[in-house]
Amino acid sequence: MKISYKWLQEYLDLDLPAQEVAEKIERSSVEVDSVKVPMDGLKKIVVGLVTKVEPHPDSDHLHICQVDVGDESLQIVCGAPNVAEGEKVIVALPGSRIANNVKIKRSKMRGIESSGMLCSLDEIGLDKEVVPNEWADGIYLLPDDAVLGDAVFSYLGMDDALINIDVTPNRGDMLSIYGTVKDLAAIYNLKDHFNVRSVTENGQQATDTEITATANPDLAPTYKLRVINNVLIKPSPRWLQIKLWQAGIKPINNVVDVTNYVLWKYGQPMHSYDLDKINGQHLDVRYAKAGETITTLDEKSYELNETDMVVADKNQPVGIAGIMGGQQTEITNETTNVVLEAAVFDPIKLRKTARHYVIRTEASQRFERGINVGGVQQAIDEAAALISELANGEVAKGTLNATELESVEPVVSTTLTHINKVLGTELSMNQVVDIFDRLGFTTDVENDALAVKIPLRRWDIHEAADLDEEVARIYGYDNLPVTLPDTDGMVGHLTEPQKLARSARQVLEGLGLTQAISYSLTTAKKAGMFLMQPSLATELKWPMTQDHAVLRMNLISGLLDDVAYNNARKVKDIALYEQGRVFYRNDADEVRPVEVEHLAGAISGSLDQAGWNQKALPVDFYQLKGIVNQLLINLSISGEIEYVATDELPEMHPGKTAKILVHGHEVGFIGEVHPSIAKQFKIAPTYVFELNLQEITNMPKNDNQYQLISKYPTIKRDIAIEVAKEISNEQIISVIKKRGGKLLNSIHLFDVYDGDKVAAGQKSLAYSLVFVNTKETLKDEDVNAAVDKIKKHLTEELSATIR
Incomplete structure (x- = not known):
């Protein structure tokens, strides 16, 4: 989440460098990815006034512009359709640096000298995705009060530092300016002056006479609506657009932009509907019905499942609840009556829907991590007040509450003794209470005990351990005493399975193989190959890609992928092994698969290097068998080792494959990969083996002993x-x-x-x-x-x- 430092300074008296504040956030609250000032790297970009525009004699779209930049007048050739006399524009002077470190030089355009460039927003560094539609195809026009010759950055918010924070799942409250301000106020022991707009209900009608609503309380414990009539849809004022594009949000219009502004300010997702497009003037939060479809605001169509949460009118869904609204009821330039929606949606159901359709929005991110259930009314009121102010709307009387969650501030108990014991500190009761006061917590003290009332904006606080963490981070992690652990010393050692696994790796590497590490996730087809026992596949419900959707049931397919990767890059001689777990399911009702340790190898090409007196011979069955046999001997397996020919593995060559038996127990197989499988993987002939290392570990072993070398001849x-x-x-x-x-x-x-x-x-x-x-x-x-x-x-x- 990108946070404008100047926006923070509106509510906190911070006069520290932005980089220092960011470091404090990272050391006390959440990780900070970066601190960037958009103007960095740009230079000699100033305010100019277009004094004259003439058509280019050799072009039907270029214009010859005379531009006053304060201390001189420049002739600049420009192709923007909206350039006009009397407009103040962004001018890149000769020798300037614009986005992507592009240097602007004096040049000629179709024979006419041009001294500089008139710039659009994306040409000076703004992402094209956030440039408002009104400026997307032309240059940006600056306000009339912009001073000629001044650098343009302050007029566009580009002199502001943007702190990009990476919010952990438990600190969803920091996904807002409000939450960040409250946290910084506690860290720096400051009093914030966070402004909250109050709404004036200046309309003639009541909300519940213009629209009705119902909501399944299991899906939307809180669901609120407000109506604003007679709005005038137009672009938002410059201050609002700047705040949005700094956050990475594209300004749309004065109604939609207000909902996004409130989202960023309070962390409360909102949505706006065109009231006149809602069938039956009724909204209902419910499960989707079989066969229902919706086209969302991004113009994508979805066929809904019966487990999806939707907001629907009398006829059909008009939004995927908490994720994205529908195109049917979007706000357009013709909209006159607006319905504002603010709600609390079930985070688990919402996340499942978002993952199913691969839709990630700022709204869904906040609903998934939690929102301030006590601030829903405040957010919808401020949105209504802003729309009334910016769109000349009339706010209907009252808020329609289809459902409303009872807001009770939880109380968490702890003791001073407990806090000091956990943190290793000697804090006084006054110090601890002061920390809780700075956080906005209310504390009742009785002797050594504290009963701490937690504001609803901090829904991550549940137990005494959470209070310990709050005290530690506000007091300062660097201030906590440093001590060595008080434990009985003991010598570390490897377990027997670990010793055997390490010994197996040493043997294989000594015999010329190199260790490989493959993904535990693969495709369903590859997971079902080379099976040493019957098993059902363990599928992921929400795989990131189809190539990593199923837990592997063998190691060989991963090694063959590695062989294919090397073969594709002209590497012919490959000798790899892998030790890892495979995952078996014997029953469809098993929640967790059985994890079994395996060891596998794959050799393609030649294992021996060619010399001056001999050629490099391709690997064969017997060479690989010798490697496996030596491995089992070195592992001191007690029992006779046998190799029994088999044709039961469809992925293996039927005439060059054998089961590996130890004392009559099958522990693996060895042989050549079937030519048809090798063709599928696009690899040269390859010999492989796979062993059940766990079963080998559990087998009896020969005691380590030596035999005397006979002093008598043989x-x-x-x-x-x-x-x-x-x-x-x-x-x-x-x-x-x-x-x-x-x-x-x-x-x-x-x-x-x-x-x-x-x-x-x-x-x-x-x-x-x-x-x-x-x-x-x-x-x-x-x-x-x-x-x-x-x-x-x-x-x-x-x-x-x-x-």
Whole structure:
């Protein structure tokens, strides 16, 4: 919210630099985004008087103007349609700087010399969105009392400092000049002189004879209307327009501008209707009906839901309650009778509607964060008084109250002892009471106890902790004593799951992978890929984008997005891993999904770099399997690790995918991404794995222990067998391990052959077996006996032929 410093100074005797006041606000109340003076960076822009206008001989729209700037007369060529003799204008002199640091030089326009420029508002820095329609297509005309040669900035409010505050949700009272003034008055211990206009009901009719209203109290606990007759719609006076465009609001006309002015001054959203366009002269706050539509003031059409709050006349909705009015009843130049609306709408229902239609307005922002329920009447009265003054209107007698919330100031109790204990201070009762008085709170004191009555403008104060905060910030956070926490010292340490996760990261990074971090939110399609268990999607009710609408149920799809990002930028060799949580829902009635820790990796291209004597080979299934296998070994998993071929995952290549089992329990999968999925992601062939890290964490682990290196020599024996092609390497190794005895130390497959030298349907495999005895020197007869036993059982169990 942009706040004019000069507007604050109208109600507070502040003579400090705006930057200093902004810093005080940030240190005591809410964050300040910036402090800007619109004239900064502009120079040599002055008031000029057009003394003569002639048409350009070589143009049908340019004019040759003689402009008096006080100490000299300049010839300036201008194309604005509203330039005229006798008008005072904005003149950028030769050598001046206008918006966007543009320098104005003497030049020729179609052969005619031009010494400067006559400027529009946006050309000297105002946002085009806030320039009033009357000046949108031409230059801006200054008031008659503007002094020739003076800088124009003071006439346009551009010499004012604009403090842009970022209001937190709990301090909605600061979304107004009124709330900011009250807060600064307390901070600086000043008395404000906030002016409130009183209304004179000078009309002949009563409000309730011109319009009727009803309101659902659950939707609008307070709903008030006033009528102003015989208004003359015209542009607002310059002072009002300046206040609005400083706030970032476009001036429209003297009625609409008044409602926006009151919004900024009091934080009370208001709306104005053309009374003669309201069917049946009746307004009703209700839920929308199925099939109802509305075209809002921004010319957008909406089909309403039955949960939307609307303001409707006898026939149809004329506004989305608290958010935006309808085009049907807008104030136009032909309007003569105006209905003013001021209300308190249900913030939760209003926010849901605003989010559903993606409509964010200044009004909805304030209703969502809360408004001063005790100031609604004051706001509507001041608006009626201003419209009467600026539009020559006649204010009808009385306010029509369809509903009105009972305004009771809450009382919060605390004690001086409690405040001092929480803040670590030694404040006296008089100091605390003085702080509450500065805030406008009423305090009753009895011994150590305080009963504090809170004004309705501070709806964020509910309990003793809130009073503690108020005392702290007004007393000054810098004045609070600084102490070290009084706690028993203890050494920090990682939990077992944290140790395992960190160890997993170290292993993968040591094997050449780089950590990636993906969004937990993705699309519904990507969330449903690579599922390790059946699950329902967890959808966000109000996603910021459709690409981040569902909680992920796998990590691989996020990694594939990263691979695609790199592939699109000509990076071919990619090795990534990610550790994070996935979210499962087993039942549609589950409010919160189950969070499970997973670990995944993706490798595309080559993991090894090319050298002078070897090429970089593309990654394959076995290389990735080696990485995963080493990871599980390093994690000291107790149990046999198995890889079982599977075609159950539709996103994985059916012939290059395997389940990962530990002691018979499935903990993940590994393989190549299906070519069709790779094509969807626009990536090169990619191998991936995903593990249920939480399940691995819960599995029993081998105790860390070391094995002595034998001081006795090993014996190596090779064995070659011929078996049926359907016999797997795993089956053969299982037999060798089982029958090899305690002397068998390692097994290594070094050759596979299935050519024409073996029988059809057969294959030949050769293994190196290493035997060792840690206690004594091995004997050939012991090794021979072990090898013979292995051969025997390979023949019996697998029908193998020893070669």
